[in-house]
Amino acid sequence: MKKNRKLGRGVAIVGAGMSKFGMFRDKDSKDLFADAFRELIVSVDKGFDPKDVDALYLGNFSNDYFMHQAHWGPIISDLVGIAPKPATRTEGACASSALAFREGVFAIASGFYDMVLVGGVEEMSKRTTEEVAEGLALATVPYEGRAGFTFPGVFGAVATAYFAKYGAHREHLMNITIKSHNNAPLNPKAQFPVTIADLMNKKKESLQKREGAAPDWQTEKDFLADARANPVVAWPMHLFDCCPISDGASCMLLVAEEIARNFTDDPIFVAGLGQGSGRGFHASDDLTYFEATRYAAREAYGMSGLTPDDIQFSEVHDCFSIAELVHVEDLGFFKPGQGYKAIADGATRLDGIKPINTSGGLKCKGHPVGATGISQLYEVWTQLRGLAGARQVPAGDLRIGAAHNLGGTGGTCTFTILERK
């Protein structure tokens, strides 16, 4: 990268919404987006006229595959009542809506539009687990998927490489799982709002009833170490290292900086944008980092003039526990090989020095892939606005937060820094 990239015109977020994430047999993609959009409407403090929306960008990974319906841009522009305004779908696997956000920013920064709706949606739970796994494999690069690598296998390989290089082990990943499950009950949108401690106690009770004796689990890690509670998926990825299958939608309203205060006295500004692409595991000399994430981080830090130390909290793509670990290093929050120690010391907990995934993360909030990128930015916006309730980062005076989104096996990575001024 030759220079620090800048936008010719600033962009602010003046409203946001997301549906509850989960598995909804009775809601389709339109219902879910409507839930998110309704929340967005009331989130704009001074109100706005949906007729003033100039364009829509929508992230969706593959409702083509999951729901046999592509071309979601105009379906959603019709739903929210802005047709014939333009609607563009972006796809970057699990980073699809982070791309929609970015294109919305560019469209405004270009001077062409003043108000853009960005969002994401995915509907996955109506398919069987096998069908979802097959659908997600479409997001790997050909050398991976066709070689039999599914996502748990890919991230299992990352974990073994990380363990071998840095001496970490499975217990370090458990810290990440336990932390995410501690945050999720504080998030009313989360798919799994339950702590590992509670799960352990429930499981103990049920085993006591069924088998007449309860396991001797003293700590959450005892529970996670027991295959009865936490079976292996692709070693060392166990069930509780893996995010769930989810349905959901998310959206945000972006406007040009100079008109932001017409809509709210508390706009949140886009301080840094970054995106990178990855070649795939066949081309990697070292599986313990993601080049695309590092590139995205350089771009976003360069634009913002900020450093990793300036980021007060961040959402980080934790499709698997190991993903959160390697990415907090790739983003510069911790040095390579040091992240697992910092996490063990509590650095990433809600009350830590660098809270990560206050929402519960993909692991517990859920991961409707096309909706995830903007749901992460929704969490950052919510925290910066001081609206996060029980999960509000207690550090006080939050000014700068960020979100990292990953698509496929690192094929598409984004890093977005938001700022309250």
Add this chain to the structure above:
Amino acid sequence: MKKNRKLGRGVAIVGAGMSKFGMFRDKDSKDLFADAFRELIVSVDKGFDPKDVDALYLGNFSNDYFMHQAHWGPIISDLVGIAPKPATRTEGACASSALAFREGVFAIASGFYDMVLVGGVEEMSKRTTEEVAEGLALATVPYEGRAGFTFPGVFGAVATAYFAKYGAHREHLMNITIKSHNNAPLNPKAQFPVTIADLMNKKKESLQKREGAAPDWQTEKDFLADARANPVVAWPMHLFDCCPISDGASCMLLVAEEIARNFTDDPIFVAGLGQGSGRGFHASDDLTYFEATRYAAREAYGMSGLTPDDIQFSEVHDCFSIAELVHVEDLGFFKPGQGYKAIADGATRLDGIKPINTSGGLKCKGHPVGATGISQLYEVWTQLRGLAGARQVPAGDLRIGAAHNLGGTGGTCTFTILERK
């Protein structure tokens, strides 16, 4: 639309390439994109270093469905050697790469990037015709596809509505087919480089041999009126009213206006950008026009300050013959209900007052859906640069050309005006 939209920074095209379009059993999407990119490289007069490309935007409709592979952005960024630079896929059905072009323009106009590669690709012919029809139906809106409307049926309904309202009939559509087939043999990239006259004579010969007598076809219209040569698909859409199934790729190199002359002494500038979305046929009070196309045209004319009369020639989305007819009216080239008369008078022929689809159009050049939008812009660029050889518009002093791209049943429509200064 409240104002004439403007870009904060001008954008120019300094190179372009496309693969041959056709059905290629021995070439996959990467091979096809490589063909297009190789031509682009040599098309940049003063050369460029691919390492200076800041980002890629790639249009693809649904290789998800056709080839069981999504997430094509990073696959192509790897192919052309620009990873870890960002790569974003756009999807708007058959308008997917017109969206990629537009996002590339916004990314540069925003000030963030200076040089962006945009392209499109689709690989369809390895599926059966039935599978392709099923895949394309993913691009309709739910009320259409699920109601049994496939594309020939949708455009058949447009044609019957147009006939009923304006008194046109099938023979008027034949003028469009004959014109496209006259242009295609002049385009070395076309899938069907053959005139209707030649097809008629060949068919006569073969019937003479096989049946001992040739049909009494005197004119091309006699041939097209005979069900032996031109069977009905969905009345009044016959075989020769419908574009083919195709594979292909296309790409362009965009740069900021102020550096364009570092790459060529003859840059082509983006004068007007327009995009609209459509609600679907269930919501239309009149099937003889496409609101999304009209919206896109207003946006592009507004930005450019140009009028329909200023457009010297245009590519127009002719997935079916009737589509070309209604769109030349929607774009303002002819008044509603007057297009078929102007076409009958030869206005849209290569030597007419408003040449349309000099490339042969989707009908004869081919329609690999994700590649089509940028292939249309490639034709406009080629004509404006005076590089179109035997199909060069003979009017002389070409300054302004345009391309109209349609996705689905009008769900996504774009109109882009290019200018040589």
